[in-house]
Amino acid sequence: MATSVRNNLIIHAFRGIKICMVGAVRTKEKCPKCGGGFEGEPLRCPSCFTTPKRYFVDFSWPGQGRIKLYSDQQGYPLDSWERASRLLSAIRYEIDQGKFDPREYIRGEFKALRFGNYLQEWLKRQESRNGRAEISLGYFKFAQMVVRKYLTPFLGDKDIREIREGQIEDFRDDLPPSLRPKTLANIIGLLSKILRDAYRRRDIVYLPEMPKVEVGEPITKWISLEEQEAVLAHLSDPVFKAFFLFLMKQGVRPSEARAMRWDNLDFKKNLVVIRAAMDGEKYRPSTKEKDVRYQPMHPRIKEALKGLPRSISGFVFVNDGKLLSKKLVINTWKRAAKEAGLKITCYQGTRHSLASQAINKGVSERIIGAMLGHKSVASTRRYAKLSTETLKAVWTEDVSPVRPQKDIDKR
Template identity: 25%
Template sequence: MGRGSGIRIRGKSIQISFYWRGQRFQKTLKLEPTKQNLKYAERLRSTILLEIAQGTFDPLKYFRKKEEIDEDILISVALSGWLEAVERTLSVSTFRGYRSAVNHRLIPAFGHLKMKDLTTHAIRQWIGSLTDISNKRINNLLTPLRAIYADAYQDGQIDRNPLDRIRNLPLATKEPEPFTPEEITRILDAADPISRNLFQFAFWSGLRTSELIGLQWGDVDFKKGFVSVRRAVLRGHVKETKTKSGHRDIVLLIPAREALERQMAYTFLQGPKGRVFCHPLTRKPFYMDQEIYRFWESLLRKAGVPFRNPYQTRHTYASLLLSAGENPMFVAQQMGHRDWGMIRKRYGRWIPSADPEVGKKANALWKKSEKNGDNMVTQKNG
């Protein structure tokens, strides 16, 4: 019990091990390795890992001294320890991303080096070799490396941090490419019934693709005309939407409502916990939003519409509402933004600015104050 998870039986004692700030700690408990004592060791180690994750760990609370420390720790060991420490604090999808970065990129590149031997020049060369991935991805790859070096420097284990002069790469901001009403019609006309329901709802609800596939019938209130957005599905894992503003009730516009009413014939009998949308071929719930891409591309090709990713349905929703003159704050609330700053920044060109009435109310106020001012002058002169 406990073997392979930081707990080892050492003769007539039990040894626990863990990583903190890039260093490996081992403590031997002078306890017989009975089932009960192994459970105690497991609880002790879990408590330590939780304190490390919360930033409250104090070695002196558990050890009189560091019983065994690897002074010249390898980067691979430090990265593995960091993963173990942060796993409980991250969402499943975020942790998987970092684990992939560590195992498939960072350890193959630097894992054989001691932490003290990594240079800024070596990091720059490595970044320059990553021609197959985006700047955003590279910045994410650097996060675990930055973390272990920041901790090691703060703890005095190294006298320099080779990442201090490595700045994050600039991110390319992609402009929204919404579909036109004509393109929407062609896409929906080319779709099978289940796909049509999915994408018609997407175009007229503004939900993210991960939110679309996480929608349940219990979230739909036809009577009040609202849909509650509470969760998203990422790689098979259901998670709560990211922020408080992400938890939202959206108004059911007529096209979105009609799509849901048609979709009832396929999935409604599954009950309140049943997923609204299903894969058009398997009729099963989507495991991840990437599955949508597989038939989305062929659908656009069939419709003769230039390819844009499915997320553009969300941008289309925003542009349609703003072009129709809907209040930007209302659009922000519908899309799960805390304020309309993001709406103004991303979709400003779709906010009407040629309103023939614009400025008239302000002019009326000026004329009123000007008139009152003239009266005051007349009275004073009199």
């Protein structure tokens, strides 16, 4: 067999039959800096020396017409000159051997980039991230539910490269009208995350704009100190009484309190260190914000904790030798609140209530946010609400119970 190459024209002589193939590696992109085209081998902007992010192979041979492929036989996108060149060489060889079947490439390309298949691969990566404690178990389970219940049925048969704004708007409009705005926003947010990941990985070259979902400010419920005491009065177990008192006074998340260890409590310095949290029923050595917080220990907390027995596990809140489960915490709170005549969740009756009680005393949002471990004042503002009694100060000439922000911050 003799082979000659000239200007990408490959002339193969095989068993007396000549097969001519013209092929090249190309791109549809323009230089991101100057907007010019890419030239040469490998493709490069002659002015800015930038290279494309995506390539395709463009080839033809007599009797077969022109073919363009944007991924290899396994469905991986052509994200480098080297990968595209290897693909073109492999195709030349298959044509030379009389074994080339373009359907095999197109089938593999579509299978890998079919959105339903892509979603499953994305979930596998999220499962690995959950195993490394990079995302919570709750987030992963929510992603699984959205993929199974909403994304796959509506968009699963689409090519991820072809998903555009119109299809996303149709998907949003097709979601059940019974969904709360917050849930709707979270679903659209998850789809946005998946597409942004695909864009970052260069699996797609176009990132569609997401439709806006109006959520509005959530209604935050909270209770007074007296109502909190009423809940505590209906708790006979000292462990649960200390646990919920800890939530009320320290303002930590229930998952952080469940993961609290004795070595994170300094009774001499009256200090509480929050550095870990439970993810479902699994201990994580980091908090939701991936930070370590230092809090002053409330006097009542010091008294309540010193009366608790110490288990060999090293954890503070233990029931029958086991850590408090999420379900047990929720059910115990619900029962005590009901007996106290209150209909409020554990989160609202403890963490949210501490924030609202503090702001009605005149404590600044900045200080409240630091106590709760918020990264932004906006998060604190959602929880800390002024009571109607505090707002009545605008009708009187009395000094407002809430001092000016600048005076508070000077303390």
